[in-house]
Amino acid sequence: MMPWGEKWREKWMRKLGDLEALVMEQLWSASEPLSVRQVLEALPDSRNRAYTTVMTVMDNLFQKGFVARERSGRAYVYRPSQSRAEHTAEVMEEALSRGGDRGAALMHFVDQLTPDEAAALRALLDQREP
Amino acid sequence: MATPLVLFGIAALVGGLAGYPLSRARWTRQAPRLAVALWHALCLGVVSSVVLGGVALALPALPSVVTGGLSDFLARCAMALRAELAAPRSLLLGAAGLWLALITIGRVVVMGASSSRKARRVRRGQLERLAVAGRRLRGDHGEALVLLMDDRPAAYCLPGSRGRGTIVISSGSLDLLADDQLRLVLAHERAHLRQRHHVAARLSAALSGAFGWVPLFRFAARDVPVLLEMAADDQAMRTTEVGSGRGIRSSARRRLAHALLTLATAQPASPAGALAAAGGSAVARVRRLSEPPLPLGPTRVSLLGVGILVAFAGPLLVASAPALCAAAMEICPFAFS
Numbered sequence: 001m002m003p004w005g006e007k008w009r010e011k012w013m014r015k016l017g018d019l020e021a022l023v024m025e026q027l028w029s030a031s032e033p034l035s036v037r038q039v040l041e042a043l044p045d046s047r048n049r050a051y052t053t054v055m056t057v058m059d060n061l062f063q064k065g066f067v068a069r070e071r072s073g074r075a076y077v078y079r080p081s082q083s084r085a086e087h088t089a090e091v092m093e094e095a096l097s098r099g100g101d102r103g104a105a106l107m108h109f110v111d112q113l114t115p116d117e118a119a120a121l122r123a124l125l126d127q128r129e130p
Numbered sequence: 131m132a133t134p135l136v137l138f139g140i141a142a143l144v145g146g147l148a149g150y151p152l153s154r155a156r157w158t159r160q161a162p163r164l165a166v167a168l169w170h171a172l173c174l175g176v177v178s179s180v181v182l183g184g185v186a187l188a189l190p191a192l193p194s195v196v197t198g199g200l201s202d203f204l205a206r207c208a209m210a211l212r213a214e215l216a217a218p219r220s221l222l223l224g225a226a227g228l229w230l231a232l233i234t235i236g237r238v239v240v241m242g243a244s245s246s247r248k249a250r251r252v253r254r255g256q257l258e259r260l261a262v263a264g265r266r267l268r269g270d271h272g273e274a275l276v277l278l279m280d281d282r283p284a285a286y287c288l289p290g291s292r293g294r295g296t297i298v299i300s301s302g303s304l305d306l307l308a309d310d311q312l313r314l315v316l317a318h319e320r321a322h323l324r325q326r327h328h329v330a331a332r333l334s335a336a337l338s339g340a341f342g343w344v345p346l347f348r349f350a351a352r353d354v355p356v357l358l359e360m361a362a363d364d365q366a367m368r369t370t371e372v373g374s375g376r377g378i379r380s381s382a383r384r385r386l387a388h389a390l391l392t393l394a395t396a397q398p399a400s401p402a403g404a405l406a407a408a409g410g411s412a413v414a415r416v417r418r419l420s421e422p423p424l425p426l427g428p429t430r431v432s433l434l435g436v437g438i439l440v441a442f443a444g445p446l447l448v449a450s451a452p453a454l455c456a457a458a459m460e461i462c463p464f465a466f467s
Binding site: 017018020021024061064066084085087088089090091092094095096098104105106107108109110111112113115117118121122124125128 | 248249252253255256258259260261262263264266278279280282284285286287288289298300315318319322327328331332335355384387388390391393394395411412413415416417420421
């Protein structure tokens with residue numbers, strides 16, 4: 001692919017990612033399942049958004065398992081399958097459990113210390129305090 | 131016959147012994163990036179010794195079809211080469227050599243591919259959830275920075291291609307760190323991404339995964355990640371705006387050391403395995419930061435450079451010595467043309 005194509009694609013993916021976050025916000029704050037049209041109308045700046053774009057985004061979210069959907073009349077209605085806190089907890093737990101991951105899927109700033117080690121190191125730092 | 135023997139000898143010596151002094155050397159923490167380069171040069175030198183040794187065994191046993199089609203000049207050249215290699219024309223030995231070369235390369239490639247596939251899967255899963263659950267912040271330096279609303283402290287990066295990636299930080303970390311410490315933490319993660327530390331870590335992990343019984347590979351897989359953390363610490367202190375002058379640099383060391391301790395002790399207990407695997411790195415880093423920096427002198431740096439070059443290119447030189455000798459003979463048309 002041409003370099004500009006790559007760049008454009010990246011920008012587009014980022015836009016879609018942002019839209020995913022916005023759509024999830026709407027679904028999380030709603031008290032009942034929402035249709036694509038309802039989400040579109042609730043989105044900020046909704047007049048400039050295409051119905052099909054929002055539909056694609058919500059379909060992506062369904063494919064990822066982030067939302068559940070059911071038929072209501074002729075259209076689907078969507079509700080989040082996990083709360084934001086549950087998503088966050090899942091990301092965090094995976095990250096924290098990969099402390100000693102040698103495959104370097106993710107690199108932590110620091111790993112854990114035992115209280116004893118930490119106390120010894122604190123003492124070392126205080127002792128060298130100018 | 132001498133060439134394969136020499137190469138296998140090099141592999142056995144370096145693979146068996148070189149890890150012991152290097153893992154104990156004290157200079158490695160003064161120049162962590164050079165040390166990583168030396169580890170990798172030694173490891174790759176061992177691999178290439180074995181592979182080239184296998185090829186050298188196989189070369190004389192190759193059927194004459196390979197050499198038969200060559201021109202008269204080249205055939206003469208090949209004869210000179212064969213005379214130099216002077217191996218018995220044992221098909222069995224040749225096949226064994228070829229098998230050894232292929233299996234060595236194959237295992238390393240398979241190991242590396244499977245670990246990077248796994249890493250890609252983890253990264254993808256993380257990024258998908260982060261896109262909806264995290265809040266994207268504007269990073270100062272162009273990389274993606276995501277804030278997770280979670281009281282548990284965490285700061286990590288998800289390496290991407292072309293030196294880009296995503297830095298993730300939890301609100302718990304923000305609560306614990308002062309602004310200057312936060313800048314150092316982010317610069318540390320940025321250094322991981324920019325210097326592509328995940329590639330270095332994966333390389334040593336793949337080698338020890340493929341041939342864990344080689345002491346050198348085991349030592350490298352244990353030491354390289356720690357050295358990479360130290361390299362990122364250095365880069366963080368170098369790039370973070372803390373003013374200028376010696377006193378300020380030393381205070382950056384202290385601020386970073388305290389940030390390390392704060393985050394390392396505030397983390398909730400996790401399985402003992404993870405702790406055991408990683409505990410050493412934080413201790414070594416804080417110890418190192420508590421001491422004044424001691425850069426290596428130019429003499430030792432150049433010596434190390436030579437050592438890295440020899441470790442890396444030595445096996446290739448040994449392997450090509452017969453060919454070089456043959457090329458130096460006058461019968462070879464392409465020797466000096």
